[in-house]
Amino acid sequence: MVGGCSAGPGVERDRVSLRDADGRLPGVKPGGVVFVKADEDEAHEAGPAPYGYIRIIGEPDPNWRPGGTGGAGGTRAGLMWEFIGPRPISSEYWSGEGNAGGRVVAIAPHPTDANTCYIAAASGGVWKTTDGGTNWTPLTDGLSIMNSGAIAVDPSDPDTVYYGTGEYGDGSTGDGLFRSTDAGATWERIATSAQLGTQVTDIAVHPTDSSILHVTGRNGYWRSTDGGANWSQLLTGICNSVVINTTTPTTVYIGRRAQGVYRSLDGGTTLAKLAGGLPATAAGSVYLTIGRSNPAVLYAAILSGGSLQGLYRTADGGGTWVAKTATPNFPEYGDYACFVSADPANPDIVYCGGVDPRFATAGILKTSNGGNTWTEISDGPVQVHPDHHALEFGPGGLIWECNDGGIYKSTNGGASWTNANGTLAAAQIYNLVQHPTLPNRALGGTQDNGTPEKTSTSLNWPQLQTGDGGFSVYDFSVAGTRRYTTYVYLTIYRYSSGGSAEITGAWGSDPANFIAPLVGDPNASATLLGGTNRVWRTTNATAGTPTWTAISTSTVAGGGTLNAIAVAKGASSTIYSGSTTGRVYVTTDASTWNNRSTGLPTSQVSDIMISPADPGTAYVSYYATSGGRVFRTTNFGVSWTNVTGSLPTGVRANALAIDWGVSPPGLYVGSGAGMYFSLDGGASWTKNNATFPNVNVGDLFIDATARTITAGTYGRGAWRAALLSACRADLDGDGVVDFADYLEFLNRYDVLDPSVDFNGDGVVDFTDYLEFLNFFDAGC
DSSP, X not given: OOOSSOOOTTSOOSOOOOOOGGGTOOOEETTTEEOOOOOTTOSSOOSSOOTTOTTTOOOOOTTOOTTOSOTTOOOOTTOOOEEEEOSSEEEEGGGTTEEEOOOEEEEEEOSSOTTOEEEEETTTEEEEESSTTSSOEEOOTTSSOOOEEEEEEOTTOTTOEEEEESOTTTTOOOOOEEEESSTTSSOEEEEOHHHHOSOEEEEEEOSSOTTOEEEEETTEEEEESSTTSSOEEEEOSOEEEEEEOSSSTTOEEEEETTTEEEEESSTTSSOEEOOTTSOSSOSSOEEEEEOSSSTTOEEEEEEETTEEEEEEEESSTTSSOEEOTTOOOOOTTGGGSOEEEEOSSOTTOEEEEOSOTTTSSOSEEEESSTTSSOEEOSBSSSBOOSSEEEEEEOGGGOEEEEETTEEEEESSTTSSOEEOOTTOOOOBEEEEEEOSSOTTOEEEEESSSBEEEEOSSSSOXXXXXXXXXXXXXXXXXXXXXXXXXXXXXXXXXXXXXXXXXXXXXXXXTSOOOSSOOEEEETTEEEEEEEESSSEEEESOTTSSSXXXXXXXXXXXXXXXXXXXXXXXXXXXXXEEEEETTSOEEEESSSSOOEEOOTTSOSSEEEEEEEOSSOTTOEEEEEEOSSSOOEEEESXXXXXXXXXXXXXXXXXXXXXXXXXXXXXXXXXXXXXXXEEEEESSTTSSOEEOOTTSXXXXXXXXXXXXXXXXXXXXXXXSOEEEEEOOXXXXXXXXXXXXXXXXXHHHHHHHHHTTXXXXXXXXXXXXXXXHHHHHHHHHHHOO
């Protein structure tokens, strides 16, 4: 099932730089919460994140193995993660104040059981419901990567599910094709990214012969005739979609980007490009749907940038095509948000998905006469979230539809919709901050579901700001009532008990990141710092109109933009900045900035952490998959020590957190596929255990008082764990190594708990007992 309309890296993606939903509609969110508005002369236009954006691409676990959770095996006791939300994001504005669960890009309904459906969250893996969408269960937290491209159920054996990784619409990285033969309980990889490419776009399984598989992706069209044991590449280039004639399954159609529609009459072995009314050359991506009840009828949606080159219909299996010129220009975000899907019972009924009728041409369109006329159906009575990726059919006329808000269903052809996001926990969090004194308050800036706020122990996080959320700051001088959030390109909002207001500075002409940094001064609650290609600061953030001043030139960005800013505790004038060009600058007077990049990589800086006791001591991390990725300075950056140690090649240090409460400091890195930590100053690193999913980590936050670490993930929401003790044998975490820890080890050893895999080889055995004894003898 195709995961929406999309394109791969290395090519110009079919998309247009439109403003996001929040850039078009004026108004106030119910409850007095402002949603984001953009002036017509705004320099930066929003929409989907830039294609292949560094924060979203992820990378597979380089040491993954089937049935395992990662390269280094189990983690030590104490780092046992628990999900803390959001599930769901409630009061989501663009969902009609309904629930949102996170972006979903592909759907595979069970062919005979209307209550069972599989969905692929954009970067949250595969989820399954067996009760019609009331409850969703994640199935792939332990795979090598959780970026999704396509999903399909074997029509002749619906316990067999195929999952293609890597999202073609936003450029995220995949790790091939996976299969489950037990309804999602276990998985095996049956094709690699070296074969299929880094994104899979579509999967089609032969209707009666499960050994025949057809897959399209960034690396062309591939077929297996032996159940995935061997693969043949039958078309090169980017292929967007594949459909099979279910009556004559040797007839296969391929949509090939920038080429057109191809047909094979011998199961894919030989292919011919079709003409007969189609454009001689497709301008962009090509998406196909076939009438299952009459497979001579097909539709081809051909894109051209952020426009529809044309929707074409054939009634003779591809011999002749007719342009359906009345079709509205639905794919205004190009590949990112579009689908075309024919009703399996009536090929004249077709659905097309685009953006949203509230600020663009169309959301979900429906025709009942083969494309001659169209009706918008996304606007109620239950409002469907914008940015539409796929629509598939279950038994009995059931429709499932997915979008940036999650998953919806309809039992009456789209006349009304049911929001099915109540238990979906696939929020894509860019940045997360916890209130410094209230651990049950947190803000998570998400992809297209705004900034929801955790306000209690509940997993339900009500939405505060709409649109795309980013960095947030709590005012530590008040009990959680004043907070600052960001929209894209450093648009800043202030919320307090007295209301809300935009307080963006005058940096509209500066280049800035899609998700640009905003941090608070830990010494002055009314001081905020933001990053474009310069560092901006206000010392009166609570004023009606705060005054913002650029305290650096663009030199600090080194020709790029800023990814990270950090202010020293106890020394407000000591500030570190990190850029997209790898530059680190340091000032000790908030005025004169010194280039402290000598000895550091040229890849993008991801995070900077300053010691709360010594402003000259800091760590910096990099978005890189090899070489040095974590560095330490003890002299304000004059020199740096590489503390990457044994962090595996292939692991990107997306997020960094330092536990200053132990010696040496505990180092935590969030990667594109899970968590790593070091308790020996960076010499050795250990992969998380199965309590944490192999998901792209967006941000980390340490609560030094409560001794917890919280991770905001890009695809599986927020997770929290107790920090590790420096004493590896202190299994009960009481700060003392004693007989109670010995008994705890034996209890865990008896059940092969991965938390006692002390030598990190992925197996709990007698060598771990011997290793434990060494640490036990050493004590704390």
